[in-house]
Amino acid sequence: MDWTAKAPIGLFQKWMQVWGEINRRSYGLAIFPFIVLLIFLFPQSISATESFLMPLGPVAHEQKTHFFWATALTMVAILPVFILVPVILIKYRRKKGKGIYAPKWESYGPLEVIMWGVPFLVIFVLSFMLWRATISLDPYEEIEGVVPPISVQVVGLDWKWLFIYPELKIATVGELVVPVHTPVSMILTSDTVMQSFWIAALAGQIYVMPGMTTKLNFIATQNGKTQGENTQYTGKGFTGQKFDVLIKNEEAFQAWVAQVRARGIALDSETYNRLAMRTTRVEVQKELGTAQMPEHALYFTLTDPQLFQSVVMRYHSGKPLNMEQQPGTEKFGQGEDAAEGAQP
Amino acid sequence: MNIMDYGWLGKLSWDSIVFSKLFTNFSVSEVVASTAGSIVIFATVAILFLLTWFRVWGTLWSVWLTSTDHKRIGIMYIVFALVMMTRGLLEGMVMRAQQAAAPDGFLYADHFAQLFSTHGTIMIFFVAVPFVVGLVNYVMPLQIGARDVAFPVLNQISLAITASSGILLMVSLVVGEFSTGGWSAYPPYTGTDFNPGVGPDYWIWAIVFSGAGTTLTGINFTVTILKCRAVGMGFFRMPMFCWTVLCSSILMIFAMPPLSVAALMLGFDRYLDFHFFTNDLGGNMMNYANLFWLFGHPEVYLLVLPAYGIFSEVFSTYSAKRLYGYKSLVFATMSIAVLSFTVWLHHFFTMGQSPTINIVFGIATMLIAVPTGVKVYDWMATMYRGRIRFTTPMIYSIGFLILFVIGGLSGVILANPTVDFQVHNTLFLVAHFHNVLIPGVLFGLLAGYNYWFPKAFGFRLDERLGKWSAYLWIVGFMLTFFPLYGAGLLGMPRRSFSYMDLTFKPYMLVAFIGAMVVLCALVTLILQLLVSLRDRKKNRVPVGDPWDGRSLEWSISAPAPSYNFAELPRVTDRDEFTETKEQGRAYQPPKVYRNIEMPRNNPLGFILCVLSGILMFALVWYIWWLALITALAIIVVVIASTFRWDSEQIIPASQVQQDTERWLELVKNTEPVGRDLENTPQNNGYAKLEH
Amino acid sequence: MAEKSGFSVHLRTYLTGYVLSVVLTLAAFWAVPAVGRENKSVLLLVGLLGVAQLTVQLKCFLNVTTQKEGRDNLALILFSTLILLIIVLGTAWIMGNLAMRMHTTM
Amino acid sequence: MSGNSSSISKPPSVDPGAIHKDPDMVIFGFWVFMMSDLIFFGVVFAIYITMIGATAGGPGPRELFDFGSLFAQTMLLLTSSLTVGIATITMKHQRSQGSFLFWVVITLLLGLGFLTLELYDFSEMAAKGGVPQRSGYLSAFFGLVPLHGLHVTFGCLWMLVMIVQVLMVGMTDLVKLRFLRLALFWHFLDLIWIGIFSVVYFGGWVYG
Numbered sequence A: 001m002d003w004t005a006k007a008p009i010g011l012f013q014k015w016m017q018v019w020g021e022i023n024r025r026s027y028g029l030a031i032f033p034f035i036v037l038l039i040f041l042f043p044q045s046i047s048a049t050e051s052f053l054m055p056l057g058p059v060a061h062e063q064k065t066h067f068f069w070a071t072a073l074t075m076v077a078i079l080p081v082f083i084l085v086p087v088i089l090i091k092y093r094r095k096k097g098k099g100i101y102a103p104k105w106e107s108y109g110p111l112e113v114i115m116w117g118v119p120f121l122v123i124f125v126l127s128f129m130l131w132r133a134t135i136s137l138d139p140y141e142e143i144e145g146v147v148p149p150i151s152v153q154v155v156g157l158d159w160k161w162l163f164i165y166p167e168l169k170i171a172t173v174g175e176l177v178v179p180v181h182t183p184v185s186m187i188l189t190s191d192t193v194m195q196s197f198w199i200a201a202l203a204g205q206i207y208v209m210p211g212m213t214t215k216l217n218f219i220a221t222q223n224g225k226t227q228g229e230n231t232q233y234t235g236k237g238f239t240g241q242k243f244d245v246l247i248k249n250e251e252a253f254q255a256w257v258a259q260v261r262a263r264g265i266a267l268d269s270e271t272y273n274r275l276a277m278r279t280t281r282v283e284v285q286k287e288l289g290t291a292q293m294p295e296h297a298l299y300f301t302l303t304d305p306q307l308f309q310s311v312v313m314r315y316h317s318g319k320p321l322n323m324e325q326q327p328g329t330e331k332f333g334q335g336e337d338a339a340e341g342a343q344p
Numbered sequence B: 001m002n003i004m005d006y007g008w009l010g011k012l013s014w015d016s017i018v019f020s021k022l023f024t025n026f027s028v029s030e031v032v033a034s035t036a037g038s039i040v041i042f043a044t045v046a047i048l049f050l051l052t053w054f055r056v057w058g059t060l061w062s063v064w065l066t067s068t069d070h071k072r073i074g075i076m077y078i079v080f081a082l083v084m085m086t087r088g089l090l091e092g093m094v095m096r097a098q099q100a101a102a103p104d105g106f107l108y109a110d111h112f113a114q115l116f117s118t119h120g121t122i123m124i125f126f127v128a129v130p131f132v133v134g135l136v137n138y139v140m141p142l143q144i145g146a147r148d149v150a151f152p153v154l155n156q157i158s159l160a161i162t163a164s165s166g167i168l169l170m171v172s173l174v175v176g177e178f179s180t181g182g183w184s185a186y187p188p189y190t191g192t193d194f195n196p197g198v199g200p201d202y203w204i205w206a207i208v209f210s211g212a213g214t215t216l217t218g219i220n221f222t223v224t225i226l227k228c229r230a231v232g233m234g235f236f237r238m239p240m241f242c243w244t245v246l247c248s249s250i251l252m253i254f255a256m257p258p259l260s261v262a263a264l265m266l267g268f269d270r271y272l273d274f275h276f277f278t279n280d281l282g283g284n285m286m287n288y289a290n291l292f293w294l295f296g297h298p299e300v301y302l303l304v305l306p307a308y309g310i311f312s313e314v315f316s317t318y319s320a321k322r323l324y325g326y327k328s329l330v331f332a333t334m335s336i337a338v339l340s341f342t343v344w345l346h347h348f349f350t351m352g353q354s355p356t357i358n359i360v361f362g363i364a365t366m367l368i369a370v371p372t373g374v375k376v377y378d379w380m381a382t383m384y385r386g387r388i389r390f391t392t393p394m395i396y397s398i399g400f401l402i403l404f405v406i407g408g409l410s411g412v413i414l415a416n417p418t419v420d421f422q423v424h425n426t427l428f429l430v431a432h433f434h435n436v437l438i439p440g441v442l443f444g445l446l447a448g449y450n451y452w453f454p455k456a457f458g459f460r461l462d463e464r465l466g467k468w469s470a471y472l473w474i475v476g477f478m479l480t481f482f483p484l485y486g487a488g489l490l491g492m493p494r495r496s497f498s499y500m501d502l503t504f505k506p507y508m509l510v511a512f513i514g515a516m517v518v519l520c521a522l523v524t525l526i527l528q529l530l531v532s533l534r535d536r537k538k539n540r541v542p543v544g545d546p547w548d549g550r551s552l553e554w555s556i557s558a559p560a561p562s563y564n565f566a567e568l569p570r571v572t573d574r575d576e577f578t579e580t581k582e583q584g585r586a587y588q589p590p591k592v593y594r595n596i597e598m599p600r601n602n603p604l605g606f607i608l609c610v611l612s613g614i615l616m617f618a619l620v621w622y623i624w625w626l627a628l629i630t631a632l633a634i635i636v637v638v639i640a641s642t643f644r645w646d647s648e649q650i651i652p653a654s655q656v657q658q659d660t661e662r663w664l665e666l667v668k669n670t671e672p673v674g675r676d677l678e679n680t681p682q683n684n685g686y687a688k689l690e691h
Numbered sequence C: 001m002a003e004k005s006g007f008s009v010h011l012r013t014y015l016t017g018y019v020l021s022v023v024l025t026l027a028a029f030w031a032v033p034a035v036g037r038e039n040k041s042v043l044l045l046v047g048l049l050g051v052a053q054l055t056v057q058l059k060c061f062l063n064v065t066t067q068k069e070g071r072d073n074l075a076l077i078l079f080s081t082l083i084l085l086i087i088v089l090g091t092a093w094i095m096g097n098l099a100m101r102m103h104t105t106m
Numbered sequence D: 001m002s003g004n005s006s007s008i009s010k011p012p013s014v015d016p017g018a019i020h021k022d023p024d025m026v027i028f029g030f031w032v033f034m035m036s037d038l039i040f041f042g043v044v045f046a047i048y049i050t051m052i053g054a055t056a057g058g059p060g061p062r063e064l065f066d067f068g069s070l071f072a073q074t075m076l077l078l079t080s081s082l083t084v085g086i087a088t089i090t091m092k093h094q095r096s097q098g099s100f101l102f103w104v105v106i107t108l109l110l111g112l113g114f115l116t117l118e119l120y121d122f123s124e125m126a127a128k129g130g131v132p133q134r135s136g137y138l139s140a141f142f143g144l145v146p147l148h149g150l151h152v153t154f155g156c157l158w159m160l161v162m163i164v165q166v167l168m169v170g171m172t173d174l175v176k177l178r179f180l181r182l183a184l185f186w187h188f189l190d191l192i193w194i195g196i197f198s199v200v201y202f203g204g205w206v207y208g
């Protein structure tokens, strides 16, 4: 089969001669990945604020600490690999290796003990940490604060999040504002498929599912701005399902509430159904937004205090939901862009 | 719409063909889709043409398609895996390009979603699994000194339905579209309400059928290892690879059913309006997640365990030393297999269950690091006090050792629910699993490919290009996936076809460059094969032991005769062949030559492949009459096949004698070579004793 | 094993198994209405009777023994049972807990 | 173990490698298959357990189950397990082919009787609105019980094929080996049925 790629071979041969040199020192490669890992695992220039590496509250902060501790502890068991593999490779290479040769050597008691013991100890310590942290960071557990928590009801829609402040009788889309140093107690559901709610700088993710509720508790300890989003792929508008999170001090928060009340439109069932369609926030903004609202958010006043409950109960009526009644389906309604795949 | 309301072509229409959209909606995305479709069609036509041109249909039929020989079935599995792999790889490239080009990518969101869904599905079910199964098929019976697997026809059937489901996936490129729900296909998103198209149906049937194939394979391998070992080969004399295969087969037997159930229930929801996972009427999608990961987690160990086995063989052979800590390794392998059934919840730590549950499953997950760590240390100790040769398989193995540890580390980090709440569904997770799948599974397979190729085909692969390819894989892998750790920590979700935050851009660019390097690696790999084919005369190793191997598969000629062993070996040691060589007992003629009974060729597998392929297609497209006919045909064919009474053939003793004597003659006339010359044309597969 | 009396020995085993199974089935069918569904612990009884019947049938119909030739099968069955229990109990635990934590609407 | 296989002579040894006909191995392989099937059932059972409450206002176990019919089905299946066992020992002890076939046919009839009753039950349930499309609970019920029924159907088909093969070639080793596996399969289905009436029917009735 001489037709097999004669020409490229010629080209390659030259190229290979150069690399042949490098090949001979193959063990040098062993430390390369470690260096790369260091570069990428600890990015120096974190400009993004949507990360738990730049926490705005104690929950994310503890998660960050835990992350670094876990990484550091595993190093106890892993660094020996990085260090010893190159050493062994050099010492026992066939050509020029200086180590002794023991072809039948196949077990050594004390070594076995170390091999099982060290990882076991590391895991033991890690497990202990895991246990403590998991209990203390149970997202369902309300956070103790000097002031009582503010409650927020969250509804996942295609492709936006609806935030209801039941006590304040307001609701928003595209913007979540919370007062600083005040615990936030969220209850979440979905009115479409399953999604995953996430504000990285404040707390971890939690799934939201139709007909069910999950909870998320956190507290912000710094004024600032970050982003939240959905991380579970849900279709064309998925990457646009983000919202701003603003942390304000008490007065600013009250001012904001007053503003929402003043400028918001009523969240009646008609409006809700528009929101619940298969549209991105930008699309509904065009339909429902008014000049008084900001460009990136919708403000509502809550007319039905049971809205959240009725969203959950939609799925417990005991009657089948056909597509016209199921938000998020094409039949329920969708934006114009959505008809033919949103081109980014 | 009622499922019976469709015409005799079901949902099929002209608009289903991929090219039709090119006219109605011309765009880069559609061009990419149509190109992919054309490649499938073109490749099919080209293959059919070449087969006809070289008049090899007859050989193809009698030597390959109807063969029940485990070695040929193994090779067919691998070829199949490679074809699917090409697609999976290209999809990976396109995805990387899209993310590098974001926020102004060139693909529609749905198209991108199809890419990650098919990529994930293909890589796991149609690349990694068949590749592993193929290698095991080839090697394991040889290593345990058996003539074939326990159930050769069943073996053929497993291949048949795996292949037909793979072909179905290829068809989805041309007719209709694939699911956009990811490889995990979570409902309700994949339910009829939200995904009324045929996409999820393609996924369901491909999974159900290939899953059945894998289960049958698991049964076959388990029985083979438990019942067909050569005389004297106690459990603790089995090569390490066989142990890992045993554990992996057990995972196939017990882990595939949850997947089949999940996929079938999803199918019932979609086809017959059941309410397992729907939003309304008491359906519960959490059950799906639970079932999928009940399978999904053992699945990943199913893939990686045989790779661990391959590494064990490679480290020991190329360090010219016994495997260190055999019993430890066996125990570690078994612990991993059992533990893997107790950790599935770590894939949905964020679903809302109580911390107690998260703690239990988190700790169980971490525990797996212990036996895995023992394995890593044992491999290091195997090289310690050895004579290490830097051959291609060894470079993959060393690359694995270093890189896999990083992937394992990120796994342990993910196992902390606290941290997982932050990195779940991000690129950090994507980096984790590619970091275990590529250096773990694929490097293992590539090492195995380079290692056993001469046994299968009788000539060595080109060493230089092999090394080249290995380095390119290592470097390319690191460039592609390490940046994803960073991007994930900074909060980039997985499955994003675009992003607005330009912080991610540099990471995506580096990753794209990495993907290009990986492409070069693949090209080099193909080149290596072509060059080796060209030089096959020069690199022949007919004696069969090019690497100074240690287990039984090296004690016979290369390629191996159809009946494997003229006389079944009696085993006295763990490194049986090394032992025989050192005692000068190697290359002896058998005491007596006997007739050997082997299974005959059987067309059953091929027929089932065709029928099940049509059945799946008919189900996807709601062509009920066709589905009914093929389903009945399958039953009839299976029953009919049980009326075939003479499924064996006899290979006469004279023939065995002739083969063996010719081979022994060759051994006598061959110059043994030392290890320094093992990658030169002098190496004819006769290893010189060196110590 | 196939000595002269083999047939009747085997037959006796099967018949014993059958009779025991019938008795156990009857017990279950009698117990449930007798105890009634208000007392949920009746399920424990049903469970025990079921396990007893499984054991009887495994031994008498499927000839699973603890003897040496049968070790492979026994090991296989025990291992499968272990996995089965992990799967079923794990699922029940997780889904039960989730059901509890997910159906509050505040 | 299924020492049952000991009645089959090992194939005249051409060479010790011709293992693929070793009866012990074949039977063991079948056991492994059954255990995989067991997990399959087990998973569906688990789903059923999680869905006992998911009746969504539709009919539940209390409205739907007919324990009389259930008892009859149980007895039919249990008796068929005995008769298939008798067929096995008739075969093992080389009693006449006629008596063997007699017991096989009895088993087949019992199996068909079971299926008939089961189908009748389903139709009764459907008449009361108990269709799988009604609720998650009913989906789970109809995912599980008919799955067992489907297995029984295949068992019956298998039995038919065995009858034909015995009539065609007599009691050859291969036929015997196949029948042994069928018998195992049939016993296995009875084991599953114990789970079904305990968990699905009684469990459902108590908790539903």
Ligand code: HEA
Binding pocket: B082, B085, B086, B088, B089, B092, B093, B095, B096, B116, B117, B119, B120, B121, B123, B124, B127, B128, B131, B181, B182, B183, B184, B430, B434, B437, B438, B441, B442, B445, B446, B449, B480, B493, B494, B495, B496, B515, B518, B525, B526
């Ligand atoms: C075995 C599994 C496997 C492998 C090898 C790969 C290989 C690659 N994958 Fe991955 N990938 C997955 C499994 C795998 N992937 C899964 C499960 C998902 C999740 C899907 C989902 O979200 O649902 C995913 C998702 C995924 C994404 C989507 C990420 C996201 O969600 O945002 C991307 C994006 O770029 C990607 C890229 C790549 C690239 C560039 C490669 C390539 O760089 C690497 C290419 C490597 C090969 C193709 C190996 C081929 C070589 C051989 C098999 C040996 C050849 C031997 C001979 C010739 C003899 N993958």
Ligand code: HEA
Binding pocket: A074, A077, A078, A081, A118, A119, A120, A122, A123, B184, B300, B301, B303, B304, B346, B347, B348, B365, B366, B368, B369, B370, B372, B373, B374, B376, B404, B405, B406, B407, B408, B409, B410, B411, B412, B414, B415, B416, B420, B423, B424, B425, B429, B432, B433, B436, B437, B440, B441
């Ligand atoms: C071959 C494949 C493979 C392998 C081997 C592993 C191995 C491991 N995986 Fe991974 N995993 C996947 C494939 C794999 N994984 C895939 C495909 C997914 C995602 C699917 C999807 O969502 O699409 C996933 C997801 C995944 C998650 C879910 C994350 C999420 O969805 O949020 C978790 C969480 O715990 C996890 C953990 C682990 C752990 C702890 C190991 C351990 O086995 C690793 C053990 C190894 C080591 C630790 C290194 C060696 C050890 C030492 C050198 C010494 C000792 C070390 C210590 C003491 C720390 N994996």
Ligand code: CUA
Binding pocket: A209, A212, A213, B286, C098, C099, C102, C103
């Ligand atoms: Cu999710 Cu209940």
Ligand SMILES: [Cu+2]
Binding pocket: B296, B297, B300, B343, B344, B346, B347
């Ligand atoms: Cu996992």
